[in-house]
Amino acid sequence: MAGLTTAAVAVGGTIALRGSESQAQELTGAATLPGVDTPTHTELTPFKDPLRIPPTLRLNSRSITEINLVNSRQRLHSQLPPTRLWTYGGHFPGPTIEVRSGQKARVAWNNKLAGTLPVKAVWIRPEGPGPGLLPYNRPGSEGGFPRAEVDGLTPWTTVHVHGGHQNGLSDGASEYGVTPGDAQLAEFANDQAAAHLFYHDHAMAITSLNVAAGLVGHYLVRDAEESRLRLPQGEYEIPLMIQEVNFDTDDKGRIDGRILSKRIVHGPEPTPGVMPPALASLCPFTMVNGVVWPHLDVEARAYRFRVVNMSGVRVYRLVVVDEETGKPVRGAMKLIGTDLGLLGKPQTIDEALSLAPAERADLVIDFAAFPGKRLKLVNTIPGQTPGAALPEFTIPYPEVMQFRVEKKRNPKPYAVPATLSPRFRNIKPGDVPKDATERFVLLAFDKSGAMPQIWEMQEVSAQTAPGDGIVQIEIDGTTRALRRTATVFEDTTTFFASSDTWEKWHFVSVAPPGVPIYHPMHIHLMNFQVVERRSLDSTGLDHAAGKTTKPLTPGAALPIAPEESGWKDTVNVQANTIVTVAGRLAKQSGKVMYHCHILDHEDEGMMRPFVIMPAAVHEIHGMVMEMNGKMGAGHGAHAHS
Incomplete structure (x- = not known):
């Protein structure tokens, strides 16, 4: 499979630009989780695997960066066999692109994908027999009607930088997809304040399937105002891409790792060649940066988390819970920014933070007060005890991810700057x-x-x-x-x-x-x-x-x-x-x-x-x-x- 970029070379967790010659290397097994190679589990264990942090790709205005869209196999949980994916540069999510505000960047998105869509798609009835999870909230395609029109999909892609400033020609117009062997050339102005954007496929009629296949990545704009604040940075600033996901099962009910799209159909039985009235595709599992229910080892200090909900459907109402007490940690999340940049002043999230698909939150969580603790980020609904099992018609598993705080105490709690962006004005x-x-x-x-x-x-x-x-x-x-x-x-x-x-x-x-x-x-x-x-x-x-x-x-x-x-x-x-x-x-x-x-x-x-x-x-x-x-x-x- 082809490499990440013809103008980059991997250096630890960062991809640094060096001239115009191809020096990139394709993703190898070192970047994926160890685990099983054949289906062995009917359930997955929460917090078993470490969070995956994508490498960073810093763009400049001196050259065209070539990013190859390539097939890849990655394990999304150590109890799953590797999953076939379509990816940016072999990574899922794709490399975290970093740019400086005011500096144009040019990218050639090279479609080097092959074969058919790695996602299995079926129609499913909303009701299920007897007690237990409803069919759309279970792994496996049992009882589903195959979607033959999806089985034959070959790679047709277009890349949109969500929230970015780019002319229409570079915006990833849905009808301007490219097929394998061709490239989409784009210029990004980046003439905006520091913000957490993201990039994803935007192809006409199949965006949900291409995104489910793995075509997503973080995109960060940096500026001088943000730098002056001395917010947590480097290894203490972590992008978190939250996605719901489902998987198929084998004939013994064991989860096989293949991504599954189950559209909830209502009305008569689907007819081949006809698009029936349908609800969106809900999924039972939650991934963060391409790992189902990961954990993150953190020091007892402040971290900055750049959170995006990249789910196709689900709204996440996020709460931090102390695993020992089972109670929410109120005020743990300090909100410093939204989709397109910093707030004027930080705001404390009393309990829950809600993110619909495509919404972002720039958060600071200070773990200094929790040495030796295990905290978990969970999804919940109003009126429900955070961390408890949720009603089967919403999401069967509340877990999102776990934070494991080191025992060493940090005597200096972090103070979020009282003023973040002096330019910010709230519009009435x-x-x-x-x-x-x-x-x-x-x-x-x-x-x-x-x-x-x-x-x-x-x-x-x-x-x-x-x-x-x-x-x-x-x-x-x-x-x-x-x-x-x-x-x-x-x-x-x-x-x-x-x-x-x-x-x-x-x-x-x-x-x-x-x-x-x-x-x-x-x-x-x-x-x-x-x-x-x-x-x-x-x-x-x-x-x-x-x-x-x-x-x-x-x-x-x-x-x-x-x-x-x-x-x-x-x-x-x-x-x-x-x-x-x-x-x-x-x-x-x-x-x-x-x-x-x-x-x-x-x-x-x-x-x-x-x-x-x-x-x-x-x-x-x-x-x-x-x-x-x-x-x-x-x-x-x-x-x-």
Whole structure:
């Protein structure tokens, strides 16, 4: 298999750039766990294996770094046989890319993958016979309907740096995938504050499967402001990529290590060649940096953890628990940053920190007060005892990872700087510029009520007659009318924007009663803050008719959690709420995307393109659209607040 980069050489845990000649070496067994080579276990033991920390790849602006996408085999738990993966440079996750703010970097992502997708995919019924775990929360594909269309997938990939500033040509557009033997060339501006980004596959219709196969990695932007804070660094700064995962089993029920995707189907039995209405793919196990339930040996001192939820579906509500007492360690996590950088001041997480898919948290945990202790990070739900078994319809195993603190005491507890980013300002609704372009996106369902959809909306006259695609909504006491202009990626592009300008987006989630759906919405090339979240009376929306019979009405204000209080690129929108975000588009331009980051939702249509242009071009484009009677939602009198 090919090496990591033609401009890099491995040096311990770091990959240092050296000229332009190929000196990289492919991953060998030294980077994977020891263990069994054939299926032997029906259960996996938590905290048996050490955390895997990916090597670091530092990019510069002097050369093109070539990163090869290659097949690999890695053991994801020592009680599992090695798992076949698609990887960046032979690592899972891929190498942690580091860049300096303001320094452009160029990467050639070389598709050197071979064979068919290493993920087994089946349809599964949501109900199960008798007591025990529900079928989607068990390993094994028993009772599943094979997905023949997945079995024949060969490598088609495109790489997106999530949260990064890059022109549309370098953004990993879903329809611009490359096949084996070809490369995707990309330039990353990195003209942003220090932040924890990540990179992953973004190929049209198969992102969830390619990501499940291993195509993910961390991406860190560094700047002088961050350096001056003297936060824990080097071996005391650790990126943590949290992912849910499932595995197939052999005919004796032993877990065989092959990654398994079990889509929950409802309705009639799936028909070959037809995509049935389905729920997303929930999984029973949790990996951190590609290891199921790992442990980390830590000194009795402060560590900085860069956490990202890279799961396809699952929201994690993370709690630190003392294994000896079984009680939560309140205040153990100090939040210093969100998706796109540092907060103004640190915030103490009283108990739980919630992360939806694609959301990040920059955390400091000081282990100085816990010498000799074993602490564990667990997933929980409100009202449930942290660390206890969770209801079978959510996740059967609460374990995420374990921290084993050395016995030696550190007499100097770490003090997180009282001021982190003096530049940070929290945006309130009244702070949004009056000329910010205002957009409405409904997160609704199709007319059958079975499949979630994005409804891209354009404001029209309040006197517009009711009809299919017409939605009335109350905003700040005024009833406004919206017309649906698109529902799937392939519909006509209607959102056009000026680069480096302010935007205000309303995500309006409308769901039938009792449907606890959520959508983590990601906007490419936009740094935003959550300025308002409210409950929503959505009983006026008739999904079958595709229209409102009475206005959608916002209700009480809902809290914005500390982990949502900074600069972000992804926001979780719960059922029957309206979430307003505001921020500034990047200086870069081109055709990019916004979408739900539940990857199955994205693959099945909850993604839309929008086009960012220089302001002068945007103005001319608006004139051309008006001349042709095709006013886009990013132009015209109703595009502004």
